[in-house]
Amino acid sequence: MKMLSCPVDQMKDHYSTVVVGSGYGGAIAAARIARTGRDVCVLERGKELHPGEYPNTALSAAREIQVHTPKADHGSAVGLFDFHVGPDVTVLSGCGLGGTSLINASVALEPSDASFSDDRWPAQLRHHPEVLRPFMHAAKEMLGSNPYPRAWPVLPKLRALEQAAAGLGVAVVRPDLNVTFTDGPNAVGVRQNACTLCGDCCSGCNYGAKNTVLMNYLPDAYAHGAHIFTEVAVQSVRRCQDKWRVALDVLGGERERSPSSQARFVTADVVVLAAGTLGSTQILLRSRDLGLPVSDRLGHGFSGNGDVLAFAYDTDRSVHGVGLGKRVTRQDTVVGPAITGLIDLRGPDTSTENALIIEDGAIPGALAPVIPLMLSAASDGVPEAAARRLRELAGIPFGSYRGPAGRTLTYLIMSTDDGGGRIALENDRIQVIWPEVGEQPAFARDNRILATATKALHGTETPDPLWAWTNGQSLITVHPLGGCVMADDAANGVVDHKGQVFDPVGGGVHDGLYVCDGSVVPCALDANPSLTISAIAERTAAILIEDRQWAAGQAAGAPQPEPEPAPLLAPPTVRLQFTERLTGFVSMSVRDGYTEGYDRGRSDDARVDLLITIEYDDISAALDDPTREARISGTVLAPGLSPHRLTVKEGSFTLFDPDPSGVETWRMRYRITLESQEGKRYLFEGHKVLRENRIRHAWSETTTLYTKIGELDGSESGTGILYLKPADLPKLVRSIKVDGVPRQKQGEYRRAFLELFADEMVHIYGGVLDEAGAFPSAPKTAPTVREPADPDGTWWCDSRKQWHADDRLGDDAFLRLTRYRAGV
């Protein structure tokens, strides 16, 4: 499938609608609004990963884990598995284009009618389960929901669940799953493969069989013109005259380590926040701190959807409850989709407090090796009997189909809780505060029911490791809900039934600011929540379109033809990007003379910091022709122009451009238009000069950027020099990233690009790179630096680590380098 996201520098300044997040809520809103012909921009914090790129080994899974605690962040900010760990509640969500649909178990289940009798629903939905039904139906059509086929292989874990259900006196039903069981095009024309029964749904389906929103709603949004951007994290929204201003950080590569240095913004008439329960609440909490009036209920009403994770350990039958990871499915190893069966204890007469469902679960093969460690850790400090079981579990390598692990069934329970959690923002970090969450009566009841079910399997009921570890005090949930709950008014919630954010100061709602994701759900649902979230998003989008008269034909008064879907299977181009940081000094009072500008800038402390990402749209074409231009995005700190970082609005880069004005000379060119937060634009022009056979200058020439910054019309400008510091070179090499081909092939393009660079260098510098002293290295002990007698002379370091004045090297850039290396 074609890549859906585009480079950040292609983002326009303004869109009709900006959608934040690309899970169920975001993807649905984006697709439905894009279909009306409005220009839509989707901003997603995670990466775009396609089938074949999801982790299937413990090492690759570990690289995709990000953990946030109240004190620190660990792992990549764009890692697929996003854990928020707190003393009371731990939340797991997905981070990537497609949101948590990428790592969920894909059950599409309707909540019971009784769950809509809760007083916390707004009047339009309270006691009206029928309102969301048509939207659930529409979502299921797009998501390709269907149950595990009866004619398909018998699954041991489904059989085990049936045995457990028999112990409870009920039968197992097969819920709808968003999984493809027949090869072919889906509802939007994307070709998908049939499920291989590998059981790895919760680490990302590598076979293109799981119907994540990356397979349906997002390609639909793309086909209808939506601009999709990944690795951008939205910080806040605020009203600026008649528009919404969305502040965002560009993440990815080296940049994610200093997100604030990539801050920029985009404006929109309508903003739809769909960053998930924690994400949307965090954005609104930050926005409120910056002055946006939002209800006091913001952050309140957090529910874990009554989630309980538990195991029936060492049952009397084979279960096959661990995914296959890298292994190929054989007849005797089939696992099946992560969830396939359901013990439904909701019943028409069951009150919400007693409603409960139990599902079978499969642990992804890539995460299986981590589980023994978790179980082992969990066995500390729990009652001896439970600790023994946990230690036994830990001693068994998960992923084995033999022994007790192969006979262990994972239970996933959804029931109810009182929604008493609160999402709080402290020091820009969110955490869920919910003291005594473990005391919720539903959990004790759930455990009693599980004990009966487990008895029927002749196994031992074992709690989830976190629960055991904290003596039933701390909860883990994969179904976070609430924080921006919908309600009748601002005294009870954050958004109205249409998803519009209440304005508690002006009264009514903020025009054009919506939330549509799990955060608006006001109470636990007695079901897996994604279908309800999808239905709410379908309804929010439909009402938004209706209210704004955006439906095709409504605004213009005449029917508009439906846009032609773009071809989804066009041959992909391979993109390559790298991030470069150059720092130095530029004086706005020196118009000519780079060295003079640098010196003056340095004495005035006019430090300039350029942090840019250079991206080739089609690296194959650039490998053939190194004079092809690449795009530049990023920011520049230039206090002479603005106290805040300036954003690159557009920019081009040429790697090796023959310089007609110099014999055997090439230039690396940077031409950038910058915009300040105040909206003023400037021109940044930089070049590095590479001259043939000046081997001693190879390092200095490739790392020295002669710089000119000024007004667009040239009325005012300054000059100076920026350098790539030696310490930033490894970071540059590490930041080289390839997109658009499966991961296995990415290394080839990375190598080819580095080889191109090396080849051109050999060509320019005459193949004498091994000449003694070609690349002077810094002395181990600081040399005595003498100022050169001649201001154009320089100091260089020979192989004996001595510094010399050498007028053959009369190159001010090299002077800077040697001064830098000598620490002066």
Ligand SMILES: Cc1cc2nc3c(=O)[nH]c(=O)nc-3n(C[C@H](O)[C@H](O)[C@H](O)COP(=O)(O)OP(=O)(O)OC[C@H]3O[C@@H](n4cnc5c(N)ncnc54)[C@H](O)[C@@H]3O)c2cc1C
């Ligand atoms: C292991 C697991 C199994 C599950 N199984 C099921 C199941 O079988 N059935 C079911 O119904 N539900 C299941 N769920 C839950 C379900 O997937 C979620 O409830 C649902 O995906 C939530 O949808 P959403 O639109 O609210 O948010 P999400 O899908 O979480 O999407 C939010 C998106 O916003 C992005 N984002 C966050 N902050 C920002 C920001 N500041 N800027 C830009 N982007 C941002 C995130 O990266 C993410 O992509 C499961 C969840 C997990 C973790």
Ligand code: SF4
């Ligand atoms: S079982 Fe495997 S192939 Fe089937 S949907 Fe899940 S991950 Fe994909």
